[in-house]
Amino acid sequence: MSFGGHHTRKRFGQHWLTDAGVLERIVAAAELQPGERVLEVGPGRGALTERLLATGLAELHAIELDRDLVAGLRRQFAGDERFQLLEGDVLRLDLPPADKVVANIPYNITGPLLERLVGRLDRPLASPYQRLVLLVQQEVGERIRAVAGSSAFSALSVRLQLLAHCRSVCAVPPRCFQPPPKVMSEVIVLDPLPPSERLEPQLAGRLEGLLKRCFASRRKMLRNSLAGLWPEEELSERAQRAGVSLRQRPQDLSPQRWVELTRQLCPTPQSPRVSSPPIPEQTAHG
Template identity: 50%
Template sequence: MYALKRFGQHWLSDATILERIAAAAHLGAADRVLEIGPGLGSLTAHLLEHSSVIAVEIDERAVAHLRHRFAAEPRFTLIEGDILGLPLPPEATAVVANIPYNISGPILARLTGTPSAPVRQFRTIVLLVQLELAERITARSGNRTYGALSVRLQYLAECELLFGIPRTAFRPPPKVDSAVIRLTPRPFALQATDPAYLEALVTRAFATRRKMLRNCLKGWVESTRLLLALESLQIRPDARAEDLSVENFVRLSNLLVALP
């Protein structure tokens, strides 16, 4: 079966890499794993060695192939459809998947939620994604790839870049290198008193990332109030968004909400 560009399909068949991906989730017999876009079922076969699998596949050709390949496997459940238009299977306890790169953002949002509406269904989420995206998700403050996505996801989960995968490992090879990330959803150590305000603050702060924070937030937060909050948190008045850690953003958000 040839890969279709519209579904972002790139087949990975290296058994060593596939087993490393499956092993990264630390699955047990009691787990029910959600796999998004199983395609030919190469990763599925490795996941079934550890736990039950609920696979969601949009490509009708792949659906027919998977039904035939795993017809005798009672721990395999197949759902045909678009993961972005279907409810998440409530029985799933973990996610392991090679997701389409062209819809990685919306899939991540479905699996993790937002600071004001976090998804706490999964104990672990292991995904094969574009290397550039993996670096953005796991970047720390001061790094050029650190941005609003980094803050949002690190507020919602522990984020780890586990290992890289070269483009030559896929058929057909994508135009970019890839990496495997692991997200462990959990409440952040310091909770935002108003998560929706935190989301808005982070979005505005990184909207023009080369500007100083006080200029990015001009017209949204009164200047004197912002400078007072920055001084209270011992953050330089000329700081940019990329200079603030996730904890800094939460503290700043909480202080701005509390100040009269």
């Protein structure tokens, strides 16, 4: 091996996935086809990299922040022209073109990295990846794929489910890593929606405003969270047209119900409905 003497760095959130079974399931979940280009975030010591290269893919672009690991990776895969390694911060580098993403996400940058790889409701990626296979903290995976009404359902659930089809591959206990983390992990798959199935940007922006407003106080009924947006009677009527009761709480509404509520409460200027008052800016995220 090419990593003798290297020690894990806590500031990078390094936990090496060593379980062969989980590594194989990650590769299988990617469903790689000949000729595809893959972006691997956080190759570490190359355990997953080696398996990805064995699939016959066309190109593997890897991004690694730890310069000591970069040196070892370059030595280990020097003989494979398909392997291209970038040293630096995945949140700052220009990402190389790729069809699919495989990433062992450092848990301390999960939110920003998801936004970088999937986009935002109001600013989705112009050319989305075909598939992302991500190793994340299980709590985050549960929130991403949660169903409305469950305790894990959050604004993140709404955002990601309106940007991609989400599913779980497998749970990953701490013993599968070296050193073991203190939390459970999970492999998830995100299949981003094509541009034709996304929300129009104006509607997406208004939905984002509603999510911030309501999930900032997720224990409150919508009657309280939305107070002042419209006169009380009209607010109730508009919510009813969206199939929503103002006695519900934010986590009770499915992503599509949130879209319908936004259409009713925040009609766009092109809509035949009367324009709504603006939604105040909120700083808290669900």
